[in-house]
Amino acid sequence: MPDAIRNSERLPIHASGDVVAVRQAVRACAVQLGFGLVDQTKIVTAASELARNTLVHGGGGWMELEIVEQPGRKGLRLTFEDRGRGIPDVNLALKDGYSTSNGLGLGLGGARRLCNEFEISSAPGEGTRVTITRWNL
Amino acid sequence: MSGSSRIPEVLRDNEAEILAEWHKLQLAASTGRGTLREADLREQSRAFLSAFREAVQGGDLQDTRSENWAAVRDVLAEVSRTRARQGFTPVETAAIVFSLKQPLFDALAAAYGSDTAGLVKEIWTATQLLDRLGLLTFEAYQKTREDIIARQQQEMMELSTPVVQLWEGILALPLIGTLDSARTQVVMETLLQQIVQTGASIAIIDITGVPTVDTLVAQHLLKTVAAARLMGADCVISGVRPQIAQTIVHLGVELGDVASKATLADAFRLALKRTGRAVSRLSAEGRG
Amino acid sequence: MERIPILKVGPNLLVTIQVDMHDQTAIALQEDLTARIVEKRASGVLIDISSLDVVDSFIGRMLANIAAMSRILGATTVVVGMRPSVAITLVELGLSLKGVRTALNVERGMEMLQAEEQAETNAGRHPEL
Numbered sequence: 001m002p003d004a005i006r007n008s009e010r011l012p013i014h015a016s017g018d019v020v021a022v023r024q025a026v027r028a029c030a031v032q033l034g035f036g037l038v039d040q041t042k043i044v045t046a047a048s049e050l051a052r053n054t055l056v057h058g059g060g061g062w063m064e065l066e067i068v069e070q071p072g073r074k075g076l077r078l079t080f081e082d083r084g085r086g087i088p089d090v091n092l093a094l095k096d097g098y099s100t101s102n103g104l105g106l107g108l109g110g111a112r113r114l115c116n117e118f119e120i121s122s123a124p125g126e127g128t129r130v131t132i133t134r135w136n137l
Numbered sequence: 138m139s140g141s142s143r144i145p146e147v148l149r150d151n152e153a154e155i156l157a158e159w160h161k162l163q164l165a166a167s168t169g170r171g172t173l174r175e176a177d178l179r180e181q182s183r184a185f186l187s188a189f190r191e192a193v194q195g196g197d198l199q200d201t202r203s204e205n206w207a208a209v210r211d212v213l214a215e216v217s218r219t220r221a222r223q224g225f226t227p228v229e230t231a232a233i234v235f236s237l238k239q240p241l242f243d244a245l246a247a248a249y250g251s252d253t254a255g256l257v258k259e260i261w262t263a264t265q266l267l268d269r270l271g272l273l274t275f276e277a278y279q280k281t282r283e284d285i286i287a288r289q290q291q292e293m294m295e296l297s298t299p300v301v302q303l304w305e306g307i308l309a310l311p312l313i314g315t316l317d318s319a320r321t322q323v324v325m326e327t328l329l330q331q332i333v334q335t336g337a338s339i340a341i342i343d344i345t346g347v348p349t350v351d352t353l354v355a356q357h358l359l360k361t362v363a364a365a366r367l368m369g370a371d372c373v374i375s376g377v378r379p380q381i382a383q384t385i386v387h388l389g390v391e392l393g394d395v396a397s398k399a400t401l402a403d404a405f406r407l408a409l410k411r412t413g414r415a416v417s418r419l420s421a422e423g424r425g
Numbered sequence: 426m427e428r429i430p431i432l433k434v435g436p437n438l439l440v441t442i443q444v445d446m447h448d449q450t451a452i453a454l455q456e457d458l459t460a461r462i463v464e465k466r467a468s469g470v471l472i473d474i475s476s477l478d479v480v481d482s483f484i485g486r487m488l489a490n491i492a493a494m495s496r497i498l499g500a501t502t503v504v505v506g507m508r509p510s511v512a513i514t515l516v517e518l519g520l521s522l523k524g525v526r527t528a529l530n531v532e533r534g535m536e537m538l539q540a541e542e543q544a545e546t547n548a549g550r551h552p553e554l
Contacts, residue, residue, distance in 0.1 A: 003202075016447045016448040016449055017447055019447075019448065020445050020446075020447055023445060023479060024445065027478075027479075037510045038322070038326060038509075038510045038513055038514070040510075041478065041479060041510040041511060041513075041514045042514050042517065044478075044479050045479055045480075045481050045514050045518065048479060048481040048483075049481055049482060049518075052448070052481075052483060069210070070280075071214070071273060071276035071277040071279075071280050072214065072217075072276065072277045072279075072280025072281055072283075072284065073280060073284075107481075107482045107518070109519065110482065110517070110518035110519045110520070111518075113517050113518070113519070114514065114517055114518065322513070325509075325512075325513050325516075326509065326513065329509035329512060329513065330509055332509075332529065333509060333529070336529060336533075338529070338533075360516050360517075363516045363521040364509075364512045364513055364515075364516045365512075366521070366527060367507050367511075367512040367515060367516070367521070367522060367527055368507055368509065368512050368527065368529060369505065369527045369528040369529040369533060369534075370529070
């Protein structure tokens with residue numbers, strides 16, 4: 001059964017100022033959900049990584065922010081989506097130390113470690129969608 | 138189909154009576170175990186029934202996970218939480234919701250009169266709905282108990298991660314037991330907080346009490362060392378037994394520039410030296 | 426676009442990062458610092474990040490770059506004031522910032538830089554070195 005979704009918000013990611021806005025929105029939401037300080041920092045940092053990827057590698061896109069619910073706990077679910085070139089080899093991209101030719105690491109592996117749930121779908125020409133969830137445990 | 142259900146109107150017209158009868162049934166069913174004042178019981182019932190009535194009027198009598206039922210879920214979660222804390226069994230908590238069936242069916246029977254076909258359909262809809270809601274309390278109840286256990290485990294972990302100040306600027310962290318990723322988080326948080334509070338520049342991590350050191354444990358240790366380093370504190374690992382030294386080499390774990398010593402005493406001596414101190418013996422006169 | 430101010434304190438440069446930086450601001454800081462190190466012939470750089478509640482891989486790399494570039498220019502960099510939650514997250518992210526000196530706060534960081542400068546001066550006095 002899918003998790004219940006409470007509120008959702010969509011933020012555009014088209015300029016570096018938007019990455020800052022994403023950090024602030026995620027922080028505000030995490031605080032509101034009562035996340036501990038380390039948990040807040042982790043989800044905000046993961047969001048920052050993924051938002052930057054969306055901007056720099058995906059040519060811009062958006063983030064969907066949702067408060068999700070399971071019986072007895074609430075969480076924050078973020079979906080980053082772009083219509084960029086897509087990632088040719090997702091498994092390779094998830095390995096630490098992976099970076100494209102211009103030296104910018106995709107930071108996906110790191111971002112994954114910071115979240116409780118991580119899903120990615122991407123293919124050349126089809127853009128990329130990354131969904132992360134952090135629960136308030 | 139929700140469009141033809143008369144449950145919303147029956148609830149609206151008979152809310153007070155249904156509430157009174159439900160409350161009576163709850164009181165009769167309570168076994169005396171667990172304590173909940175009657176006023177609180179009445180208030181929770183009222184809140185639930187009111188939220189239930191509004192949700193039912195929203196039209197969707199099927200999907201209890203939708204936004205329409207959010208307020209009801211909140212009330213049920215609160216009920217489950219308080220009951221769990223007060224020692225009620227999960228069956229007793231779910232039964233609270235199930236016991237609403239009788240008063241609701243009575244009101245529906247009165248509304249449908251001789252239309253038995255309509256009444257049967259309606260009772261089926263109501264049964265399914267209340268069953269789903271009752272099961273939600275069960276899930277929430279279990280989650281609350283799990284949370285209590287998790288919190289107690291966390292407290293135990295924190296208690297078993299004492300950080301001791303050996304000297305000005307020198308902390309010791311004796312690790313006892315396995316070092317899994319959950320424990321490592323607690324260890325890192327405790328150690329870093331202490332570094333801030335005491336202004337320590339050296340932390341001695343003693344692993345005498347860690348039974349096995351495999352690749353994962355080594356990674357957790359190195360993470361802790363890296364985190365302390367980012368806050369300006371160097372780490373020394375002590376209590377390295379011969380077998381552990383062998384394991385580390387065989388696993389190919391790179392300790393890098395992290396110093397390690399066999400005993401806490403050696404580590405302490407090193408820490409003193411690094412902070413510009415040494416222990417010296419008093420002269421015969423000095424000892425008086 | 427805001428530029429982070431760089432203060433001169435004796436032979437050292439002090440940078441206090443107090444805002445949630447745009448990526449461009451971070452890049453500008455790198456450029457400003459390297460220019461200023463040369464201009465002021467600074468021997469030390471102290472970066473105070475005690476106000477930052479997030480340090481992601483971009484900022485982390487910026488700090489590592491600043492440390493590397495200033496070393497080439499003959500200056501030592503010390504990053505001070507990292508918050509515990511930030512340190513834990515950075516390590517989880519996989520960035521340990523090896524090669525970046527760190528200290529608990531501005532005071533300790535300055536002591537470190539001064540000790541370093543003192544050692545250099547002493548070394549300079551011994552012609553055989």
